[in-house]
Amino acid sequence: MFTCKQVSDSLSKGDYAKLPLAKRFFLRLHVKLCIFCGKYNRQVMDGQDMCRHFKQHEATNCKCAPELQEGQKDELKALLATESAKYPKD
């Protein structure tokens, strides 16, 4: 059986999916029966879910995303042109 410390370690690391089936069962049972671990599990899961959705949003659209200034872009282009010349294409 799991202690609360073992459960919270596993939930925080997010490695419960890698546990063998029997251990995963007892971990889930502990989370169902223990009020404190149940609440903690929900906090961790909600946090992970929210971050996952945020990263999907980042990848698809971000209208207020900050942009490089034109001056920064020009400097970068000049730098990349110089560096590229050191690695000529075949």
Place this chain on the structure above:
Amino acid sequence: MHSASDNRDQIIANQSQQKVEISPPETWVDRYGNYLYAYAMSRLRNADAAADCVQDTFLAGIKALERFDGSRDIKFWLRGIMRNKIVDQIRKSIKENKVDIDNEDEALLESFWFRYSGIATTNPDPWQFNPRKAYDNTEFWDVFNVCIDKVKQPARQAFVLRMLEDMETEEVCKVMDITPNYLWVLLHRARQQLKVALEEKWTGKDVK
């Protein structure tokens, strides 16, 4: 008549030839500059550090370009390089401002309940609104991005590395030079502060 294994070999050969077009480095700034800069800003929250990261990423990309096999979009390959640069920036920032455990966090770490259970609070406050209902609203995620700023260092660095960059616990602890227990405390702080900021900005109410 082709055998099943001949057909399978042909499919694999075709797939390996379907490589993504590799855009030349001279075009990277216009094509990927803003995307990478926005990504770095969301993680580092510092314009100079983010610009440095973009520059370092492009330079590393040029050096490594001949090893790039074209099996995926170069934008995501560059983002992979940038991820390492972001971690390097955070590591550098932590070396310059060593993570010190404040009194409140120390008390929490030493508390009987935390040492017994590894759980920082047994009774988290309920959300003032249901965040899941806002997931389809793009404005919510713009607000979320702004609210990450409200999380104080070093909790924000822990949050970025563990929750946004999906780094393993051991890796995060190594980068930040902290114990796993303190990482749990920092993530707890990050969740608390982010929640308060989101409730305030999204519902427009001062929930303090």
